[in-house]
Amino acid sequence: MSSPTPSEPSPPSGPPPGQSPYGYGYPPQHFPGQHPGYGDPHGRRPARNGLAITSLVLGILALATCWLALPGIILGILAVIFGGIGLARARTDRVSNKGMAIAGMITGVLAAVVGTVLVIVAVRIASDCQEQFGADITEEQLQSCIEDSVGG
Numbered sequence: 001m002s003s004p005t006p007s008e009p010s011p012p013s014g015p016p017p018g019q020s021p022y023g024y025g026y027p028p029q030h031f032p033g034q035h036p037g038y039g040d041p042h043g044r045r046p047a048r049n050g051l052a053i054t055s056l057v058l059g060i061l062a063l064a065t066c067w068l069a070l071p072g073i074i075l076g077i078l079a080v081i082f083g084g085i086g087l088a089r090a091r092t093d094r095v096s097n098k099g100m101a102i103a104g105m106i107t108g109v110l111a112a113v114v115g116t117v118l119v120i121v122a123v124r125i126a127s128d129c130q131e132q133f134g135a136d137i138t139e140e141q142l143q144s145c146i147e148d149s150v151g152g
Contacts, residue, residue, distance in 0.1 A: 051086030052097035055079050055104025062111030069122070072115035079108025125149045 058079035066072030083105030090098040129145035130137060137145075 047093070047095045049086050049090055049095040049097035049101065051082050051089060052101035052104060053086075055083035055086050055108065056100045057104075058082060059104040059107025059111065062115075063107050066111040066114040067118065069115045069118045072111045073119070076108040076110070076112030076115060079104045080112070083108060 056079075058075050062072050062075035062079055065075060083101045086101035087098060087105070089095055090101055125146055126142075128149065129142055132145060133141050
């Protein structure tokens, strides 16, 4: 095979070694601690934090059931526990979902506080009605007293 004559175009060749195929400088460099623009070049993803997800789900369920008092309190406490463990794991094991753990803890605390307040209010109303009618209060009297106290 002979070399091309000046009238024939030369065949395309790749860029010289170490240069970008697009001719615009070097490829972007990623340093330790920096996140690359489009994901990890090695295809690794941080491990998912199942405890954080569990905490968020329990926190949402606790908020949904806090008007029932005891389920809201129990689920709220569990959400805080799982969220605390998930947050500690996110700090030490480099797993993802730190925000979910925090959100689960917040919703759990809110639900537990609301449920506790409702229990305190219910006990207070029941004791006031018990005081008003004495030890031999009937079911109808109790119902009427509660309705009068709540305003319903």
